[in-house]
Amino acid sequence: MGADQRTVTRVRRMTTDLTNLPQRFQGKVALITGAGSGIGRAVAQRLAAEGASVFAHDINGEALEETAQLVRDAGGTIATRVGSIAERDECFATVAAAVAEFGKLDVLGNVAGISRAQHFTEIDEESYRRLFAVNVDGPFFLCQAAVPHLLESSGNIVNIASNAGLMGTPYTVDYSMNKGAVVQLTKSLAMEYGKSTMRVNAIAPGGIISTLTRQFSMPGDVDMDLMAPLMGHRGMGVPEDISVLFALVASDEAVNIHGAIFSSDRGLTAS
Numbered sequence: 001m002g003a004d005q006r007t008v009t010r011v012r013r014m015t016t017d018l019t020n021l022p023q024r025f026q027g028k029v030a031l032i033t034g035a036g037s038g039i040g041r042a043v044a045q046r047l048a049a050e051g052a053s054v055f056a057h058d059i060n061g062e063a064l065e066e067t068a069q070l071v072r073d074a075g076g077t078i079a080t081r082v083g084s085i086a087e088r089d090e091c092f093a094t095v096a097a098a099v100a101e102f103g104k105l106d107v108l109g110n111v112a113g114i115s116r117a118q119h120f121t122e123i124d125e126e127s128y129r130r131l132f133a134v135n136v137d138g139p140f141f142l143c144q145a146a147v148p149h150l151l152e153s154s155g156n157i158v159n160i161a162s163n164a165g166l167m168g169t170p171y172t173v174d175y176s177m178n179k180g181a182v183v184q185l186t187k188s189l190a191m192e193y194g195k196s197t198m199r200v201n202a203i204a205p206g207g208i209i210s211t212l213t214r215q216f217s218m219p220g221d222v223d224m225d226l227m228a229p230l231m232g233h234r235g236m237g238v239p240e241d242i243s244v245l246f247a248l249v250a251s252d253e254a255v256n257i258h259g260a261i262f263s264s265d266r267g268l269t270a271s
């Protein structure tokens with residue numbers, strides 16, 4: 001193992017240790033979507049470990065219950081709700097349920113998302129609309145429902161975008177469009193609420209090992225030359241790489257940060 005690899009491993013251990021963390025979210029309530037898996041689960045665990053009451057949402061009830069058990073086993077506070085953020089009514093009902101459960105809302109984490117790869121001309125209407133419903137409509141309506149509560153609590157929104165929202169990506173044209181919309185949702189909300197004390201930011205991860213990427217398959221005949229800009233030189237990250245940044249951005253320590261898009265992609269979008 002080379003020196004560089006050793007450094008990466010040591011840093012990973014530090015970020016995945018959820019004991020003895022600062023209690024930056026003591027007394028705070030966080031609604032996290034996509035909490036059944038990957039980045040959303042890691043964010044739910046991290047915020048709960050830092051003292052938050054977490055309202056965790058996911059379409060997959062079994063996976064969500066696993067997250068809840070992990071949080072409770074670690075001594076954290078969590079409530080759950082199963083549903084699809086593709087439905088506007090579910091977005092509003094979820095925010096209302098979080099406020100009913102814990103009395104207020106301080107953080108909205110729009111993490112849930114889906115992806116798949118296809119040749120552009122082969123994307124059918126149904127899967128195109130499904131991608132937009134989950135990845136764009138969901139965060140939009142959750143923000144709409146949450147903003148009045150976040151204005152009241154001087155809270156904040158952290159949207160999970162993607163490197164795909166900052167660069168063109170072959171074979172995932174509609175996903176790239178989705179994440180570009182999440183970037184603009186973040187920036188435009190930051191502008192509209194520029195005079196308030198609410199903050200709105202986004203994190204744009206590069207490849208992270210999760211259910212999404214484990215189940216991801218490219219068309220068999222992809223042109224690897226076109227894929228090269230997406231490969232990078234440093235492999236994949238882990239969900240905790242994102243949750244550690246999420247916790248900082250969502251905490252009161254980040255009071256100066258508003259309207260920012262943070263890349264955590266090991267240099268993918270540096271060029």
Ligand SMILES: NC(=O)c1ccc[n+]([C@@H]2O[C@H](COP(=O)([O-])OP(=O)(O)OC[C@H]3O[C@@H](n4cnc5c(N)ncnc54)[C@H](O)[C@@H]3O)[C@@H](O)[C@H]2O)c1
Nearest residue numbers: 034036037038039059084085112113162207208210211212
């Ligand atoms: N993994 C990566 O490489 C990567 C890179 C950039 C951005 N992202 C983004 O990060 C976010 C989390 O992805 P992940 O890698 O942790 O994936 P994941 O598949 O591990 O987790 C996503 C979760 O969202 C839930 N979900 C899916 N559709 C839903 C719906 N309609 N309503 C409610 N919940 C739903 C899933 O059940 C799952 O638990 C997504 O927005 C994704 O686009 C991921």
